Amino acid sequence: MSSIDLISITALVRKVQSDLPEIEAKMLNESHVEFVTPKEKIRDIVTLLTESVQMLFPESVIGIDLEEDKYEVIYMFWSHLNNFLCQVRVSLDGPDPSIETVSDIISGLEWHERETHEMYGIKFEGNPDLSLLLLPEELEGKYPLRKRFKTDRSRLAESGLPQPKPRPPKGGATE
Amino acid sequence: MSPDIIDETTEIWFGPQHVSAHGWAAKLTLVGDYVVECEPHAGYFHRSAEKVMEFRNFRQGSLIMERLCMLEAFLAEYPYVTAVEQIAGLEVPERAKIMRTIMMEASRIHSLQFWWGQFSAELGFFAMLIWPWVDREWFLNAFEELSGSRHAVSYNTPGGVRYDFTEKSISVLELAIERMESNMSKFEDMLMGSPVFRMRTEGIAQYTAEQGIKWGLSGPNIKACGIPMDLRKDSPDPNLAYDLVDWDVPIIESKEHPGESDAFDRMVQRFKEVETSVDIIRQLLKQLPEGDIIDPKARSKANRLPEGEAYGRVEGTRGISTVWLKTTEKAQTPYRVKIRGPCFNSYYSLKHLVPGVRFADFIVVFGSLDPYPGWWDR
Structure with missing residues (x-):
C-alpha cells in the first residue's frame, strides 16, 4: 500500500466548506458529520470525499419517503483510517x-442505488443497471417502500393471489 | 483451447437449483471453461423485512432482524437494538453489556464453524463438512441452554438482554469452546496442510484492500488484506464491552502479495478470527459482575420513542452490518428502517471478481467471501 494520508x-x-460553499455541514457527534447537499452537487461532494479521504468505505444508500412527493436520500460513508462517519x-x-448516479465514482454503491430505485422510484441517472434487484416482476413500478403502498387486503386483487x-x-x- | 472455442460464448445459470447455490443464482458467460462475465441475481429470499418492520413495534423488530442471518443471530439483531437504544436513551447495565459481548463472540465462532464446513464441502472435502458441524452442535446446545432456542435466540432486546446466565449455561458454553479448541488444529491441518486445497484456493479471487473497500467489502475479507478494519476496535460501542478486553485485531500480512488477499488468505483469516473470539470470551467471563440484565425502564421507554434518527452498527462475522432507523414523535413503530447486510456488497463484488477465473473455481470465489443470501435479500 502507498503512503497513508490522514x-x-x-x-x-473545512475543505468541503471552502470548495463547495453551497453545502451545509452539521456535526451529529464528534465522529459523525452530515453534509446537507443540493441535488445538483451530489457528484461534486462524493468526488471530493473520495479524493480527500483515503479508502472511503461505502456503507449504504438510504431512501426515505417523507410523503407528499418528498423524498430524501442519504449516502453513508465510513473512514476506517480516520475513524469517522x-x-x-x-x-x-x-x-x-431523480438524481445523478455516483456508482461510477464509488462502485460499491451501485446496487444500493438499484435497490433504492426499485423500492422508491428514485431514478439514479447514469446507473448502468436499474432493473429489478430484489422484487418480483409483478411489483415493477409499484415502489413498495413508499408510504402510499398499502399492504392490507385492499391490494389483494392486484397480486393475483386467490x-x-x-x-x-x-x-x-x-342453505 | 482450440481457436473455434474461443469465439463461442456459452451462458450458464449457476443456481438457483444448484446444491451450492442455496437461494441465489448467477448468470455466467463462458469462453471455453473460463468465465468472462458474471451477473449475480438476487431476490430469491426477499421477504421485505424493511417494510414488515414498519408495522412491528421496537421490541419485535429485533426478532425479524435475527431471521435475516440465523447463523449469526446474536450479531444480526444487534444493530437494530442499539439504534433503538440510542433514540430511547436506554442505559444498558454493565452485566448485560458483557453478556451480550460474550454471546456475540460465541455466535461468531459458531458462524465461522458453519462456514468451514460449507466452504470445504463446496470444494469437495466432505469430511470437513461434518466435523466442524459436530462441534457447532455444542454451541447450539449452549444457545439452547441460555435461551431455550437453538437458532432464533432473541437474546438482545432494547435496554439489555432477555435471559440471564446460569452456572449451567456458562459451563455448556465453556465446554463448547474446549471441544472446538481441541479440534481446531486438526481442521487447520486438514485444510491448510492439504496440497489439493491449497491448489484450489491460492491465487484465486485476489484483490487489493483498496479495490475491496471500493466494492464495499468488509470484515475478514478486508482484514485478510492486512488492513485492521474492525468496528470492535475502531469505534467501540458504548453498549458492548470490547473496551474491557485486551485484544488485537487479527490480520494477515502476506509475504507473497502484500496488501492483497486470495481465497486461501481469507480462509486463514477466519481461523484467526476464531482464536480472537475465544480470547475475548475467556477474558470477559472472568469480569462478569452481578446485577441487572436489563434497564428497568426498558419496557416503558422502548414502547413509544421520541422523534429521531439513529445509526446502529456492528462488526458481524461477515463484515459491517448496520441499521438506520427513523422514528416520528410518540410512534410505536419505526418510520423507516434501512438494513445494510455485509453480504449485499460481497455478492455484488462477484461481478468484478469472477471474470477471468475457471468455471470450477467460481464456487471458490463465492465461498471465500462467506456470503449469506438472507443478508442481501432481506
Whole structure:
C-alpha cells in the first residue's frame, strides 16, 4: 500500500466548506458529520470525499419517503483510517424524483442505488443497471417502500393471489 | 483451447437449483471453461423485512432482524437494538453489556464453524463438512441452554438482554469452546496442510484492500488484506464491552502479495478470527459482575420513542452490518428502517471478481467471501 494520508473530521469539514460553499455541514457527534447537499452537487461532494479521504468505505444508500412527493436520500460513508462517519443528505421532490448516479465514482454503491430505485422510484441517472434487484416482476413500478403502498387486503386483487372465502354467517351456514 | 472455442460464448445459470447455490443464482458467460462475465441475481429470499418492520413495534423488530442471518443471530439483531437504544436513551447495565459481548463472540465462532464446513464441502472435502458441524452442535446446545432456542435466540432486546446466565449455561458454553479448541488444529491441518486445497484456493479471487473497500467489502475479507478494519476496535460501542478486553485485531500480512488477499488468505483469516473470539470470551467471563440484565425502564421507554434518527452498527462475522432507523414523535413503530447486510456488497463484488477465473473455481470465489443470501435479500 502507498503512503497513508490522514485527514481529521474538522479538516474535512473545512475543505468541503471552502470548495463547495453551497453545502451545509452539521456535526451529529464528534465522529459523525452530515453534509446537507443540493441535488445538483451530489457528484461534486462524493468526488471530493473520495479524493480527500483515503479508502472511503461505502456503507449504504438510504431512501426515505417523507410523503407528499418528498423524498430524501442519504449516502453513508465510513473512514476506517480516520475513524469517522460522514453522511450526505439530499432532498428530492416531485412525482418522478431523480438524481445523478455516483456508482461510477464509488462502485460499491451501485446496487444500493438499484435497490433504492426499485423500492422508491428514485431514478439514479447514469446507473448502468436499474432493473429489478430484489422484487418480483409483478411489483415493477409499484415502489413498495413508499408510504402510499398499502399492504392490507385492499391490494389483494392486484397480486393475483386467490381471494379469501367470505366468512360464514353467525350460527353456521344455512342453505 | 482450440481457436473455434474461443469465439463461442456459452451462458450458464449457476443456481438457483444448484446444491451450492442455496437461494441465489448467477448468470455466467463462458469462453471455453473460463468465465468472462458474471451477473449475480438476487431476490430469491426477499421477504421485505424493511417494510414488515414498519408495522412491528421496537421490541419485535429485533426478532425479524435475527431471521435475516440465523447463523449469526446474536450479531444480526444487534444493530437494530442499539439504534433503538440510542433514540430511547436506554442505559444498558454493565452485566448485560458483557453478556451480550460474550454471546456475540460465541455466535461468531459458531458462524465461522458453519462456514468451514460449507466452504470445504463446496470444494469437495466432505469430511470437513461434518466435523466442524459436530462441534457447532455444542454451541447450539449452549444457545439452547441460555435461551431455550437453538437458532432464533432473541437474546438482545432494547435496554439489555432477555435471559440471564446460569452456572449451567456458562459451563455448556465453556465446554463448547474446549471441544472446538481441541479440534481446531486438526481442521487447520486438514485444510491448510492439504496440497489439493491449497491448489484450489491460492491465487484465486485476489484483490487489493483498496479495490475491496471500493466494492464495499468488509470484515475478514478486508482484514485478510492486512488492513485492521474492525468496528470492535475502531469505534467501540458504548453498549458492548470490547473496551474491557485486551485484544488485537487479527490480520494477515502476506509475504507473497502484500496488501492483497486470495481465497486461501481469507480462509486463514477466519481461523484467526476464531482464536480472537475465544480470547475475548475467556477474558470477559472472568469480569462478569452481578446485577441487572436489563434497564428497568426498558419496557416503558422502548414502547413509544421520541422523534429521531439513529445509526446502529456492528462488526458481524461477515463484515459491517448496520441499521438506520427513523422514528416520528410518540410512534410505536419505526418510520423507516434501512438494513445494510455485509453480504449485499460481497455478492455484488462477484461481478468484478469472477471474470477471468475457471468455471470450477467460481464456487471458490463465492465461498471465500462467506456470503449469506438472507443478508442481501432481506
